[in-house]
Amino acid sequence: MASxxxxxxxxxLLPVAVIVALSLAAAADARRxxxxxxxxxxxxxxxxxxxxxxxxxxxxxxxxxxxxxxxxDTMAIDDPITESPGIIxxxxxxxxxxxxxxxxLSSQRENVLVVAVTVALTDGPYSGSTFTVAxxxxxxxxxxxxxxxxxxxxxxxxxxxxxxxxxxxxxKVYVVVELIVDMSVPANDTAAPGxxxxxxx
Numbered sequence: 001m002a003s004x005x006x007x008x009x010x011x012x013l014l015p016v017a018v019i020v021a022l023s024l025a026a027a028a029d030a031r032r033x034x035x036x037x038x039x040x041x042x043x044x045x046x047x048x049x050x051x052x053x054x055x056x057x058x059x060x061x062x063x064x065x066x067x068x069x070x071x072x073d074t075m076a077i078d079d080p081i082t083e084s085p086g087i088i089x090x091x092x093x094x095x096x097x098x099x100x101x102x103x104x105l106s107s108q109r110e111n112v113l114v115v116a117v118t119v120a121l122t123d124g125p126y127s128g129s130t131f132t133v134a135x136x137x138x139x140x141x142x143x144x145x146x147x148x149x150x151x152x153x154x155x156x157x158x159x160x161x162x163x164x165x166x167x168x169x170x171x172k173v174y175v176v177v178e179l180i181v182d183m184s185v186p187a188n189d190t191a192a193p194g195x196x197x198x199x200x201x
Contacts, residue, residue, distance in 0.1 A: 031186060031187050031188065032184040032187060033185055033186075033187040034183075034184050035158070035160075035181070035182075035184065036181065038083075038180055039081050039083070039178075039181065040081065040082045040084060040085045040176055040177070040179070041079045042079055042081075042082065042092070042174070042175075043077060043174070043177060044088075045075075045173040046173040047174075051078050051079045051080065052075050052077045052079065054073065055074045056073055057073055059072045060072035060073075060108070066111060066139075069105055071105060071106075071107070072104065074102055074105075075102060075104075077100065077103065078098055078099075078100050079098065079100075080092075080095045080098060080099075081095065081096055081097035081098060081121070081179075082095055082096060083096060085168050085176045087170055087176075095123075096121060097119055097120050097122050098120050099118070099119050099120075099179075100117065101118055102115070102116055103115040103116075103137070106136075111140055112138055112139065113137045114136055115133065115137055115146060116132075116134045117132070118131070118132045118133075119132075119133070119179070126154050128154075129151065129152060129154040129155045130151055130152045131152075131183065132149050132151060133146045133148055133162050133164075134149050143164065144163075145161050146164050147160075147162075148160040148161060148181070151183075151185070154185065155185055156186070157186050158183045159183060160181070160183025160184055161183070162179050162180065162182070163178075163180040163182075164179060165177070165178050166178075
């Protein structure tokens with residue numbers, strides 16, 4: 001008759017399994033390559049160069065602090081991405097990508113947006129690659145941190161965070177948002193960057 005390990009013997013193996021799992025995780029982290037980018041997103045709410053439209057308005061109760069806004073109000077964006085914070089067409093440099101997605105007024109009483117945005121780069125060493133960010137942004141904070149939750153192309157299986165902060169308030173309908181990207185990708189999944197103008201740190 002076959003013999004079976006007693007439960008206490010299995011418990012003795014548990015620390016070994018934990019050590020092996022931690023070692024494998026550390027080895028996987030060591031094989032990841034760091035990517036650092038500083039980008040600028042131009043969000044324009046009105047006018048001939050408008051890049052953001054309202055999808056949902058006044059569906060929920062009036063917001064306690066944002067006058068004229070309601071809980072659940074949602075915007076869709078297709079914002080240009082540049083390397084510098086200058087105004088589009090006047091010192092911003094070339095457009096190197098687009099930020100496409102939504103942001104929603106997600107609190108009834110706090111000044112909070114929840115964002116879900118994919119940044120698609122169209123110029124520079126990472127042209128054709130995308131990364132996606134999601135998280136909670138306090139509207140009047142100096143900076144917020146949102147998560148990098150994935151990517152495609154050279155950013156496949158990306159993970160990390162983005163510091164999201166207002167760089168310049170050009171007008172009531174035009175804001176420039178600085179995106180400081182700190183993420184990692186699997187080294188063996190990522191092609192070497194090609195030539196291009198996109199600056200990265």
